[in-house]
Each structure stands twice: as structure tokens, then as C-alpha cells.
Amino acid sequence: MLYDPKWEVEAPAKKLEPYQEHLLAAAQYIREHGWCQNSLRNHRGNVCVLGAIVYAGVPINSPAMQKLREVIGRKEIAAWNNSMFRTEKQVLAALEKAAQG
Numbered sequence: 392m393l394y395d396p397k398w399e400v401e402a403p404a405k406k407l408e409p410y411q412e413h414l415l416a417a418a419q420y421i422r423e424h425g426w427c428q429n430s431l432r433n434h435r436g437n438v439c440v441l442g443a444i445v446y447a448g449v450p451i452n453s454p455a456m457q458k459l460r461e462v463i464g465r466k467e468i469a470a471w472n473n474s475m476f477r478t479e480k481q482v483l484a485a486l487e488k489a490a491q492g
Contacts, residue, residue: 407490413455414490416447418483426479428472440472440482458489 425437432442449455462485465471472482
């Protein structure tokens with residue numbers, strides 16, 4: 392029997408949970424607008440992790456926030472973001488890891 396690629400069935404895309412969509416939206420917001428510390432949003436439009444969450448439309452008391460707290464190992468997300476040696480790369484990695492569940 393001959394093989395025809397049309398016979399292959401693509402696996403349906405895994406539907407993301409709302410908290411996963413929220414965290415990924417916040418990460419994307421930082422990629423588009425830039426990251427900052429000590430301010431939700433600075434004069435250039437850069438945002439901290441909480442600013443990204445707010446401006447991406449993520450509910451503040453959502454499961455997304457709890458997942459992020461679990462990943463960073465701290466209750467105070469703003470203090471974690473504002474740590475002296477924190478980097479944008481670390482913030483994006485934490486949001487993406489939290490979105491993985």
C-alpha cells in the first residue's frame with residue numbers, strides 16, 4: 392500500500408488554561424514594551440512584571456499570580472522584580488515557567 396501524507400492526522404493543539412494564557416500575555420507585553428524596575432510603568436513605557444500583568448489585563452487575584460509566586464519562591468512579586476541583580480531574562484523565564492504549570 393502506498394503512503395499518502397494526507398492520511399496523517401495532526402494532533403489537536405493543547406488548549407491552554409486561562410492562567411497560562413495570562414502569564415504568556417504578560418511575558419509578551421514585556422517583550423513588546425521592555426522591562427523596568429521600581430515602577431509599574433516608567434516614562435519610556437517599560438513595565439515591571441506586575442505592570443506587565445496589569446497592562447496585559449491579567450486579574451490581580453488570579454491563579455496566574457499564585458503560579459508565579461510558586462515559581463519565584465516569594466510572596467512579594469514586586470520585591471522579587473526589583474531585586475538589585477534581577478534581569479529581564481529572569482523575569483521572562485519565570486513567567487514562562489509558571490505558564491507551564
